[in-house]
Amino acid sequence: xxxxxxxMWANEQALASGLILITGGIVATAGRFTQWYFxxxxxxxxxxxxxxxxxxxxxxxxxxxxRWGQKYMTAVVxxxxxxxxxxxxxxxxxxxxxxxxxxxxxxxxxxxxLAIASGIYLLAAVRGEQWTPxxxxxRERPQIGGTIKQPPSNPPPRPPAEARKKPSEEExxxxxxxxxxxxxxxxxxVTDEVV
Amino acid sequence: MMGCWLLNEGLSTILxxxxxxxNFYLFIDTFYWYEEEESFHYTRVILGxxxxxxxxxxxxxxxxxxxxLIPVSRNLISFIRGTSxxxxxxxxxxxxxxLRFHKLVAYGIxxxxxxxxxxxxxxxxxxxxxQSEEAQGLLAALSxxxxxxxxxxxxxxxxxxxNTTTELLRTIAGVTGLVISLALVLIMTSSxxxxxxxxxxxxxxxxxxxxxxxxSLAIHGTGRIVRGQTQDSLSLHNIxxxxxxxxxxxxxxxxxxxxxxxxxxxxxxxxxxxxVLYACERxxxxxxxxxxxxxxxxxxxxxxxxxLHMKKRGFKMAPGQYILVQCPAISSLEWHPFTLTxxxxxxxxxxxxxxAGDWTAALLEAFGAEGQALQEPxxxxxxxxxxxxxxxxxxxxxxxxxxxxxxxxxxxPFAALLxxxxxxxxxxxxxxxxxxxxxxxxCRDARAFEWFADLLLSLETRMSEQGKTHFLSYHIFLTxxxxxxxxxxxxxxDENTDVITGLKQKTFYGRPNWNDEFKQIAYNHPSxxxxxxxxxxxxLSRTLQKMCRLYSSADPRGVHFYYNKExx
Numbered sequence: 096x097x098x099x100x101x102x103m104w105a106n107e108q109a110l111a112s113g114l115i116l117i118t119g120g121i122v123a124t125a126g127r128f129t130q131w132y133f134x135x136x137x138x139x140x141x142x143x144x145x146x147x148x149x150x151x152x153x154x155x156x157x158x159x160x161x162r163w164g165q166k167y168m169t170a171v172v173x174x175x176x177x178x179x180x181x182x183x184x185x186x187x188x189x190x191x192x193x194x195x196x197x198x199x200x201x202x203x204x205x206x207x208x209l210a211i212a213s214g215i216y217l218l219a220a221v222r223g224e225q226w227t228p229x230x231x232x233x234r235e236r237p238q239i240g241g242t243i244k245q246p247p248s249n250p251p252p253r254p255p256a257e258a259r260k261k262p263s264e265e266e267x268x269x270x271x272x273x274x275x276x277x278x279x280x281x282x283x284x285v286t287d288e289v290v
Numbered sequence: 291m292m293g294c295w296l297l298n299e300g301l302s303t304i305l306x307x308x309x310x311x312x313n314f315y316l317f318i319d320t321f322y323w324y325e326e327e328e329s330f331h332y333t334r335v336i337l338g339x340x341x342x343x344x345x346x347x348x349x350x351x352x353x354x355x356x357x358x359l360i361p362v363s364r365n366l367i368s369f370i371r372g373t374s375x376x377x378x379x380x381x382x383x384x385x386x387x388x389l390r391f392h393k394l395v396a397y398g399i400x401x402x403x404x405x406x407x408x409x410x411x412x413x414x415x416x417x418x419x420x421q422s423e424e425a426q427g428l429l430a431a432l433s434x435x436x437x438x439x440x441x442x443x444x445x446x447x448x449x450x451x452x453n454t455t456t457e458l459l460r461t462i463a464g465v466t467g468l469v470i471s472l473a474l475v476l477i478m479t480s481s482x483x484x485x486x487x488x489x490x491x492x493x494x495x496x497x498x499x500x501x502x503x504x505x506s507l508a509i510h511g512t513g514r515i516v517r518g519q520t521q522d523s524l525s526l527h528n529i530x531x532x533x534x535x536x537x538x539x540x541x542x543x544x545x546x547x548x549x550x551x552x553x554x555x556x557x558x559x560x561x562x563x564x565x566v567l568y569a570c571e572r573x574x575x576x577x578x579x580x581x582x583x584x585x586x587x588x589x590x591x592x593x594x595x596x597x598l599h600m601k602k603r604g605f606k607m608a609p610g611q612y613i614l615v616q617c618p619a620i621s622s623l624e625w626h627p628f629t630l631t632x633x634x635x636x637x638x639x640x641x642x643x644x645x646a647g648d649w650t651a652a653l654l655e656a657f658g659a660e661g662q663a664l665q666e667p668x669x670x671x672x673x674x675x676x677x678x679x680x681x682x683x684x685x686x687x688x689x690x691x692x693x694x695x696x697x698x699x700x701x702x703p704f705a706a707l708l709x710x711x712x713x714x715x716x717x718x719x720x721x722x723x724x725x726x727x728x729x730x731x732x733c734r735d736a737r738a739f740e741w742f743a744d745l746l747l748s749l750e751t752r753m754s755e756q757g758k759t760h761f762l763s764y765h766i767f768l769t770x771x772x773x774x775x776x777x778x779x780x781x782x783x784d785e786n787t788d789v790i791t792g793l794k795q796k797t798f799y800g801r802p803n804w805n806d807e808f809k810q811i812a813y814n815h816p817s818x819x820x821x822x823x824x825x826x827x828x829x830l831s832r833t834l835q836k837m838c839r840l841y842s843s844a845d846p847r848g849v850h851f852y853y854n855k856e857x858x
Contacts, residue, residue: 129415
């Protein structure tokens with residue numbers, strides 16, 4: 096399992112846990128279960144976890160599929176710098192968040208799932224993984240006329256392409272006594288044969 | 291032919307709708323049963339409708355858990371495929387969509403599990419609350435049942451000063467339910483497409499948590515926590531009369547105390563068959579693993595492609611099928627799929643393996659593809675082969691004209707097909723119905739597939755030897771070219787053979803203009819049925835389907851393009 100970045104799975108697991116916490120919280124709050132305020136907490140914690148985990152981190156090797164619309168959350172998550180970059184912080188954070196939800200039956204599954212996600216993040220942190228934001232690539236402005244090749248500036252007969260293409264080497268070649276670039280000096284005088 | 295083709299396309303939709311229909315039927319039928327059944331009348335007094343929601347989703351869960359193991363019993367599917375039934379084509383094609391069905395059933399399990407869990411949260415909460423001081427009347431009376439010696443209880447929560455979590459963890463159903471849900475969540479989070487592509491091993495190993503899932507499911511109902519009134523009690527205790535007279539239950543003869551019993555566990559009955567089947571499946575895979583595979587030839591192509599020729603007793607294949615390969619020296623648990631690239635007429639079977647992950651990279655290294663000295667045959671690592679699986683591309687031979695389009699790595703099944711076509715062509719005994727094949731190969735960089743270009747070259751020579759140069763017409767499109775290449779190609783345009791591939795037919799640059807191609811083909815074959823076969827990315831598949839629709843004539847005697855959707 097050499098190539099696995101554990102953080103990827105931890106991220107999926109944490110996102111799922113967030114959703115489960117929200118669902119459990121809604122059930123407890125709507126049903127006015129005993130100690131339903133834990134349910135309200137669970138909804139808030141679930142939303143927070145979902146928002147934190149929504150932007151995928153960049154993989155070390157290969158390309159990463161972004162989640163739809165994740166760039167907005169990436170900007171926010173990036174702001175917290177080391178708190179969101181470091182996976183030890185995330186592991187501890189998820190563990191602490193999961194504890195209060197464990198007091199209510201409706202959210203206990205969320206607790207278990209988030210605790211597992213916390214464990215996987217710990218494993219990722221131990222292996223030195225980090226969250227790096229996926230930056231949008233700067234759009235290269237199309238240079239107008241950049242691909243238009245100028246027609247040859249010297250009249251025929253022209254030396255072959257190799258000699259024409261590299262002016263710096265031509266100067267070296269000229270120093271060695273080869274045919275020179277720049278303004279063409281015809282070795283044989285050219286006469287116009289049109290009468 | 292036309293009827294079969296229609297059936298082909300519509301069959302998937304029909305099957306999915308049938309599955310959905312059965313689910314809805316089971317759900318609604320069970321729901322109404324629990325809502326109306328007399329023996330659960332008193333249970334409903336405490337729980338309300340959530341009893342019916344929980345039980346209905348439980349039945350759907352049983353149904354789906356039964357179904358989920360079947361699409362992944364590969365040997366069973368191959369066996370069914372082997373016994374071909376009438377109009378076998380469309381049904382066999384459905385067998386190839388087994389993984390899609392597996393995922394569909396998994397989603398069904400997830401949805402039903404959510405309903406089931408939420409309903410039971412409500413149930414536990416209500417059971418708990420009905421033991422409180424605030425519960426009055428019938429509710430309180432029912433909850434108190436079971437406190438005296440010859441009463442059977444209804445409410446599994448016996449006292450109020452406890453919390454629902456503790457109560458959950460005291461029941462078998464609760465603990466196994468928690469374990470099952472966790473297993474399901476773990477399986478689903480490690481099966482997302484992202485994780486599967488990033489690390490197939492994580493997906494595969496975590497998926498084996500299904501063993502825990504099924505074991506827990508089998509014992510989930512053994513606590514008999516769903517309680518209804520016994521038949522004997524119903525016959526003695528008239529509900530309509532007695533339900534309001536709960537204060538007199540002990541005293542009045544007409545209303546003896548109602549007796550309750552738990553429902554028998556039924557999940558094991560649903561899942562026993564498929565679990566046994568799947569266990570046999572794994573045993574078969576293990577036995578196949580023990581079978582000897584002889585490696586007869588190893589060819590290391592440049593650009594990291596390894597070609598392996600192998601032999602195995604009793605191995606029969608058809609073009610388009612794939613095998614699963616395991617190399618115990620690299621990993622004792624992983625089986626990786628590879629499309630077969632040899633023709634059935636050859637006395638060996640071959641695969642072409644490209645380094646695209648750690649397992650394949652390790653395999654290439656083990657076989658000395660990294661440019662080391664020649665390997666001795668006895669020092670090559672042992673391989674195990676399971677298969678062949680998958681739909682055969684034999685439908686090609688049913689059409690007089692075929693258009694085969696391969697994009698990128700999708701060219702591999704066509705290697706087997708083209709070779710098979712050539713062999714069938716050379717067998718002079720039975721004249722082939724197939725008389726013309728147009729082959730389009732679109733790839734970014736031909737270097738990764740130069741082994742295929744070699745194959746085309748050898749086919750070209752053999753065809754011209756046989757005098758059948760017009761049988762196969764192939765067009766190669768390179769979509770990744772740069773200016774230097776274009777310059778080089780333009781300079782050598784007038785030569786006889788193509789400068790990149792060395793083939794007589796020239797390589798084109800850029801993507802094919804499908805409108806022109808289809809127009810030309812339709813013009814060449816004005817009244818034939820033309821089969822179109824494709825292997826590659828979905829976007830191109832949609833384009834080709836559109837072309838097939840556009841250029842098929844409305845006249846039944848005119849040209850018709852039949853798009854065969856294959857998934858490899």
